Amino acid sequence: MPVAFPWCTSSSLSAMTKSGVIAIIFLSALLSLIRSCFSAQVYVVYMGSKKNSRNDGGLSQDHQILAAVHNGSIEEAQASLVYSYNKCFRGFAAKLTEDQALKMAEMPGIISVFRNLKRTLHTTHSWDFMGLNFNDSMETSGFSMKNQENVIIGFIDTGIWPESPSFSDERMPPVPSRWRGVCQGGESFSNYSCNKKVIGARYYIGGYEAEQEMVEEPLNFVKSENFRSPRDSSGHGSHTASIAAGHYVHDVNYNGLAAGRARGGAPMARIAVYKACWESGCYDADLLAAFDDAIKDGVDIISVSLGPESPQGDYFNDAISIGSFHAVSNGIVVVSSTGNAGTRGSATNLAPWMFTVAASSTDRDFVSYVRLGNGVSLKGVSLNTDQMNGSVPTILASEANAGYFTPYQSSFCLDSSLNETKIRGKVVVCWHSGSSSESRFAKSLVVKEAGGVGMILIDNRGDDVAVPFIIPAATIGREAGNIVLSYVNRTRGPMSLILPAKTVLGTRPSPRVAAFSSRGPNSLNPEILKPDIMAPGLNILAAWSPAAKKLKFNIVSGTSMACPHVTGLVALIKAVHPDWSPAAIRSAVMTTATVLNKNRRAITEDPNGKKANPFDYGSGFPVPERILNPGLVYDAHSSDYKDFLCSIGYDNNSLQQITGDNSSCTQATSPASNLNYPSISVPNLKSSISIRRTLTNVGKASSIYQAVVHPPMGISVTVIPKYVAFSSYGQKINFTVNLRVTAPSNDYVFGSLSWKSADARVNSPLVVRVVTPGTGLI
Structure with missing residues (x-):
């Protein structure tokens, strides 16, 4: 499998040097490049399935492989090893330079080499x-x-x-x-x-x-x-x-x-x-x-x-x-x-x-109401149960920027972005971008440290995530946020009160x-x-x-x-x-x-x-x-996943290393859409296609099911056979779903296929995108 290591090859370094990059502005970039190519980082080396249960030789084999990129030194190889994986699959993690990782990726028996990324x-x-x-x-x-x-x-x-x-x-x-x-x-x-x-x-x-x-x-x-x-x-x-x-x-x-x-x-x-x-x-x-x-x-x-x-x-x-x-x-x-x-x-x-x-x-919400000085109450979410003594003056964070922060930056209540003199004793209106990496709790801490006594947080995404703020605070959506902004901007001496959160059941679908x-x-x-x-x-x-x-x-x-x-x-x-x-x-x-x-x-x-x-x-x-x-299930086993890997471009050598057996890809590889999955997705339908699936009976031994189709808009769907009859538990029956374009659309369209019996209904979503000349996948 190909492994990409940008820039870090002898040819790329040579090309940069020959281009006459002598100016100081480029020299630091060149030094940084060289440093990244030759400094060690942690890489995972994956070698596929373990062919037998014996652990013998796993660790020593890893040392030998590593020694090949450490000038033959077993000592350096041992020092670079972080993990050896040899229980159920083969591989290891080690400290390598990118140049060493490149060389290792070219060795026989190595499926992939990739950086030790953070999840x-x-x-x-x-x-x-x-x-x-x-x-x-x-x-x-x-x-x-x-x-x-x-x-x-x-x-x-x-x-x-x-x-x-x-x-x-x-x-x-x-x-x-x-x-x-x-x-x-x-x-x-x-x-x-x-x-x-x-x-x-x-x-x-x-x-x-x-x-x-x-x-x-x-x-x-x-x-x-x-x-x-x-x-x-x-x-x-x-x-x-x-x-x-x-x-x-x-x-x-x-x-x-x-x-x-x-x-x-x-x-x-x-x-x-x-x-x-x-x-x-x-x-x-x-x-x-x-x-x-x-x-x-x-x-x-x-x-x-x-x-x-x-x-x-x-x-x-x-x-x-x-x-x-x-x-x-x-x-x-x-x-x-x-x-x-x-x-x-x-x-x-x-x-x-x-x-x-x-x-x-x-169906459970944690509701905290924001009551504005004009009598309007807005529904928000919070886990804060603190009680405010009464309504207090309210200010937009963008109007209280401090230091080098712009009004836009301070509107997000970033650390040290608020003017304490303007904030003290007030409820502060802040913005949340909707990013999962942006802490709502941290914003309430910033407001508190600046002397604020409450916070109204306008959330761009409106995701209803309740947070245990450090001061009385509530998160509201963009629509309610616009009401708050309009009130504060048009009112002399705006006031607000944030009520403690309460548990509410069944208020919304x-x-x-x-x-x-x-x-x-x-x-x-x-x-x-x-x-x-x-x-x-x-x-x-x-x-x-x-x-x-x-x-x-x-x-x-x-x-x-x-x-x-x-x-x-x-x-x-x-x-x-x-x-x-x-x-x-x-x-x-x-x-x-x-x-x-x-x-x-x-x-x-x-x-x-x-x-x-x-x-x-x-x-x-x-x-x-x-x-x-x-009633029925769409079953799949290792052989089905092997066929899937073949359908997306894996060759025999890669497949055998991954699976640890003699699996091979046939010339007539089935398309990826034919994996026996409980849903059906066709992202590139040009005119018509036939999709195959297999049903396994796990319900009554003797049962009959009828195919019920709700076709995606603009797609004709027929199922052959329309009826399937089972006579034993575990029996398998194949069927085909034929899809044909009748009216092309500009995006994915959705429908469903169900197998219905007297006792069960087995549902699968149908997802289709018609590809016409000049269009591609979204």
């Missing part, structure tokens, strides 16, 4: 909202949930706070004998910190520390409370684990908000922790080591609420895609988040072997697609629809780390929180159907989902309230009562 972290009323309820006998929809105790979920995240009541092992039986993991001790975490609930814990820091060494900024464990152990210092890992598999906890709330009982989707499932995420993110080298161990330890599911920045690179230059490929090849379901960019085409974790989750709202949730189409292979599904991710209450805030439970938003909701559902399916493949389990969730909200109307998207589509929610919103008996 970003993408959370109980939500389960009641989804309709998941267990009765006293641990049954739902006629199926027993008692086998949850034999399901092991691996969380690759920021670790865990094992003392949280969400991770109690009360009434849990002994750990399954098949478990091969460990409870790794470390700072503030002993070998006895695990229990019958949290049955294993490991941590990985080599890739992170190597990066810090490169920039001479070692991780300060004392200052940041970044425990060198599986203990969670940020709260994110504890939050996600408790959403999916947290034990029952009564009388939970956040400062009086969201009061009730907390629980995970699979409250009796086991938790295995793989801490690979630290102060500023999760590095590829550490993530691959976590995947390697999780597969070997014997987990059933891996949940990864993190991912690459958009646009995502090639599958085998991405640690999560690589790790998940080998996990799925070993029968492990990998559930991931789609990202928080909120824009079209920004979805990540795009590999077809992964189960990728978008974020939705529930739900679920809605969260404004921050990343959308499709799939930027790598639009023939595969991503995201796959949508689940609650807005303002979710779950367990937290007291090291991050003095809280046992916290309310957080993101697709990171949506991911473990689906992880919990997957665990329930695994408990009832332990022999189902990862693809069959994903299909069961996707094909039983709904595209209607609780009012039986089409799901909409925030903030504009427009009708949502499969790029926003994939197959829709899960219906837990249907997932255990989906």
Whole structure:
């Protein structure tokens, strides 16, 4: 596979020198270029599947390979090695110059060489909202949930706070004998910190520390409370684990908000922790080591609420895609988040072997009203419960700029941007750009430090994310923001009052697609629809780390929180159907989902309230009562993913290295749209096409299904055969979907295909884009 290292070749350096770049203005650029070419950085070297289970020679082989780019020195090779991956796939991470990495990429047996990039972290009323309820006998929809105790979920995240009541092992039986993991001790975490609930814990820091060494900024464990152990210092890992598999906890709330009982989707499932995420993110080298161990330890599911920045690179230059490929090849379901960019085409974790989750709202809001001096009340969101004594003078941050900051810059309430004399004792109106990297809490801190007593935050994106501000404050959308701006600009002595937040249920149609949730189409292979599904991710209450805030439970938003909701559902399916493949389990969730909200109307998207589509929610919103008996599934196995890789350009050599077997690409490779996926996406329809799929019967042995089509606008759709009749469990039947253009459109159009029987309805979204001369993909 090609590996791109811009500029750092002898020819490019020579060309720059010969061009006579002598002027001082260019000399520093040349020196910087040379420094980047010859200074060491951390790279991941991926060598594909491990062909056998023997570990012999793995480490020594890595040293030999590294020695080849270190002038034959084994000592230098050993010093440069960060990780050796040899449990379930082959490869290593090492400190290399770009020139050395280039040479290594050309060696036989190397599939890819890529920089140790940082991945970003993408959370109980939500389960009641989804309709998941267990009765006293641990049954739902006629199926027993008692086998949850034999399901092991691996969380690759920021670790865990094992003392949280969400991770109690009360009434849990002994750990399954098949478990091969460990409870790794470390700072503030002993070998006895695990229990019958949290049955294993490991941590990985080599890739992170190597990066810090490169920039001479070692991780300060004392200052940041970044425990060198599986203990969670940020709260994110504890939050996600408790959403999916947290034990029952009564009388939970956040400062009086969201009061009730907390629980995970699979409250009796086991938790295995793989801490690979630290102060500023999760590095590829550490993530691959976590995947390697999780597969070997014997987990059933891996949940990864993190991912690459958009646009995502090639599958085998991405640690999560690589790790998940080998996990799925070993029968492990990998559930991931789609990202928080909120824009079209920004979805990540795009590999077809992964189960990728978008974020939705529930029917619960945390409402804080802003009451203006003219009597107008505006609805905002907040987690702040402080009471203001009364209305106070109000000022726009742009009118109180300080120092070298322009009015525009100060309008965003940047650090040190506000004039304390003008701000003191006032409510300040600030702007938020909508970027997930921009802290709303930090803005309230800036206002407080400047002497402000309250903040009205106008959010460009209007994503309804509630934040625990440090002073009375509320976030409002752009429309309400315009009302505030008009009032303040036209009023002499404007006043405002911010009321404490309250928990409000059922005020708006739900679920809605969260404004921050990343959308499709799939930027790598639009023939595969991503995201796959949508689940609650807005303002979710779950367990937290007291090291991050003095809280046992916290309310957080993101697709990171949506991911473990689906992880919990997957665990329930695994408990009832332990022999189902990862693809069959994903299909069961996707094909039983709904595209209607609780009012039986089409799901909409925030903030504009427009009708949502499969790029926003994939197959829709899960219906837990249907997932255990989906009737039919679209199954897929390693051979199907191999065919997919062939269809997108992988050759025999690359394929065999990745899979570790004698797989080969046939001359008549099937197009990528023919992967047996629960959704159908055709991004380049010119006139007509035939798409093939295979149904597997997992319902009644004797059953008949009819194809019901809602065609995309301008597309004729016929299904052959229109009826399928099954006579046994596990029977497979092929069918063909013929699509023909009748009226070209300028963009993607959406429809659906359902297989309907007396007992089940198996739904798939249809996504089509007509390509006419002179147009391309969006």
